[in-house]
Amino acid sequence: MTATDQHIDDVLIPILEKVSDPEIPVLSIMDMGVVRSAVIADDLVKVEITPTYSGCPAMDVIGDDIKKALKEAGYKSEIDLILHPAWTTDWITPRGRKALEDYGIAAPLEAEADKAVLLDGKRLVKCTNCGSTNTRLVSQFGSTACKAQFQCDDCQEPFDYFKCLK
């Protein structure tokens, strides 16, 4: 499944784009790819969201924030958490990837490259501060479940890397 399989009513897109991921405030939940459908049925908006990671504590907040944004726009809403198909980092949009990088989080690599940096210590992740790929893995687990910790050996900047999830 790709991001194009989302069913989101056009009129709702600008409203949902204003809702951000509470842990990465520069990133809209739309760019994150967690909104799988949003449809107006009579006077109710039915929204389906999917978690990035099962235990992601941001999901409850995201649900509340969507409800609030829709209420301000005059809609009543119902939020459903769906698990299938499972979220993948492929659903992060190009704009979302750029927002991550600008915020200081390296965007996920392709699956093969991701494995090489996390398991074999390959230096492929681009430092978000100086752009060097002379970077090394500090820990496979970072400040949130979706990230790993890296450090740049050129400029010494420590930074987060968004792990590839497929």
Add this chain to the structure above:
Amino acid sequence: MKNENLYNYILGIADNSLILGQRLGELCGHGPNLETDIACTNISLDLFGQVRSYFQYAGKIAGDGRSEDDISMLRKEHEYKNVLLVEQPNTNFAYIIVRQFLFDAYHLAFLRELQKSPDLTLSAIANKCVKEVSYHERFSSDWVRRLGDGTDESREKMQEAINDLWMYTDELFHQMEADKAMVAEGIGVDVTTLKEGYYAYVKEVLEEATIEVPESKYFQKGGKHGVHTEHLGYILAELQYMQRTYPNMEW
């Protein structure tokens, strides 16, 4: 309850994650260093997230309004179906890693099969969890290799942990009534078929880590029947503290 076997089957899966998640959560602020502390608690968080999905589904099946919190907090010790392995204490970092690796290797193999279940909720949960658990298994197997093939002291501690925890591995492959019923219905995973691959893989990693594979044929069991080691009571005392102190409180 109409679907009692399915309900019990789900609890059998989820209780392992619940109790291991609680054990790992104890390490919050107490890990040997910052990175491993964060890793262990991240794994804990993944496991709790998975438990929520399972218990929400179990609550729906029960159909009497019981919530995920009711199922996790309001049972007595003998009603928990987790294997003895996951309730073993955080004796030292070697025990934490060995316990994690012995469970992750099983958990990953199990979820890969559960993804094929015709029960769409279970396969969706498995599909989600398998991605997370492959990270867990990478973390734990990596540390098994590092500490086993490390210093004399680290190898000695790893060998001691594996010798002590080995007897809890066989129970992972025992089937209860609910398991058998779900396998017969084509919904559940036949864990007995995973055993050979599990031990082959575990041995491969242990050998790489220069750790001797225990030869003992004596194995412990009981957790799946609700007969637990003394450790579970202490875990539940903490896990259920709020509900015992302030009954029916809601978060």
